[in-house]
Structures are given as C-alpha cells and as structure tokens.
Amino acid sequence: MAILTFTGSQHRLLLPDDIKERAMAWVRHQATNRHRTADQAPFRRLIDFWFTAIIWAVRHEIQPADQATGKLFVNLGPNTNDVRSFESWRADLLVILAVHTFGADSPDVSNTRKVIDLANRYAEAGASLLLERLERDMDLALPRLYKVADVLTELVAEGTEKRSDQTF
Structure with a gap:
C-alpha cells in the first residue's frame, strides 16, 4: 500500500456546531482567545480536540456515526488557509483505523476521502461523550x-487493568 498524504488535496474536517461551540472552551488558538494558556485550554487547536474525540470513540468501542452531519471547521490541504501540517503519526493512526474498519484488502483504505469521512464520523460519535466526561465534576x-x-490517566489505567491478566 502506498503512503497516503492527507494534505496533497483538500479534505474537510467536520464537527456539529453545538459540539464545536462546547469544545471551543477547551481550545487555545481562536480568533478571540489567542492568549489563553494551556492550563485554561489544553487543546492547542480544534483539530487536536477532533482527533482526541476519534480516539475516545475507538477506545470506548463507540461505532462511527452513519453519516457525518457536522459543519466544516477546517480544511486539510495544500492551500494557504488549510491546515498543511498533519503529523504523520496522526495519518498513520487514521489509516490503521481504516484498515480495522474497512478491511486490509478494501480499496477504501487507500482513498484519503473515505479515510477522512470515517474519521469525521468517529469524531462526531465520540466528541459529545468526550465533552461530557471533561465537563463532569x-x-x-x-x-x-x-x-x-x-481523564486521560483514568483511561490508561482502565486499559492497563483490562489487559493485566493477558499473556503474550
């Protein structure tokens, strides 16, 4: 399989407006709040929250939404206003998720549009639950x-506890 690039062409990253509005309280870089600290807003960009929502959904075995209904919050791509720096580890994890979901032999695994659509659907499924957990208490x-x-420490501890009796 060829190495996929997610910034060679434009891809829309989506979140529902109500989720985006709630998530912005946790995001540092915004037009109106540029000087917030990491203590006040631990996610540097909304794309970081989006990616964490995907991980949250996968970790909690939440199925992706049937269809992404969210609104555009940023484009990945080559244009000046796009996010042009999409770390390779993020791309690798999205491809692994696509292989897991579509199957290793599926042509969808090498279709960046299908992979981003899957990621948007997982983000939509996990975002509200992640926010509920962050906002609780x-x-x-x-x-x-x-x-x-x-919250992340609890998540790691749960995963470790679940697998502590497994042998490899």
Whole structure:
C-alpha cells in the first residue's frame, strides 16, 4: 500500500456546531482567545480536540456515526488557509483505523476521502461523550489541563487493568 498524504488535496474536517461551540472552551488558538494558556485550554487547536474525540470513540468501542452531519471547521490541504501540517503519526493512526474498519484488502483504505469521512464520523460519535466526561465534576478552580490529564490517566489505567491478566 502506498503512503497516503492527507494534505496533497483538500479534505474537510467536520464537527456539529453545538459540539464545536462546547469544545471551543477547551481550545487555545481562536480568533478571540489567542492568549489563553494551556492550563485554561489544553487543546492547542480544534483539530487536536477532533482527533482526541476519534480516539475516545475507538477506545470506548463507540461505532462511527452513519453519516457525518457536522459543519466544516477546517480544511486539510495544500492551500494557504488549510491546515498543511498533519503529523504523520496522526495519518498513520487514521489509516490503521481504516484498515480495522474497512478491511486490509478494501480499496477504501487507500482513498484519503473515505479515510477522512470515517474519521469525521468517529469524531462526531465520540466528541459529545468526550465533552461530557471533561465537563463532569469540573472545578472552576482547577486548570482544565489538569482535568484532561486526569481523564486521560483514568483511561490508561482502565486499559492497563483490562489487559493485566493477558499473556503474550
């Protein structure tokens, strides 16, 4: 299989408006809040939240939405206003997710439009649940970064506990 590039052509990243609005409280770089700290907004960009929502859905075995109904929040691609830097590890994980979902022999695995559509559907499925977990028991005196760290630590501990009796 050829190495896929997600920025060679334009791809739309989507989130529903209500989710995007709630998520922006956790995102640092915005037109109106450029000087927020990581403590106040632990996700550097909305694309970082989007990717975490995908991981949240997969980790919790949530099926992707049947169809992405969200609105565009950014394009991946070669144009000046697009996100042109999509880290290779993110691309690799999306391809692994596509192989898992579509099957290794499916032509969809090498179709970046199909892979991004799958990612958008997983993000849509996981975003509201991720936000619910982040917002649960939120203490205004506690930096949001610590809340994200606590939630991710719990997630790792659950995964470790589930697999502690497995042998390889």
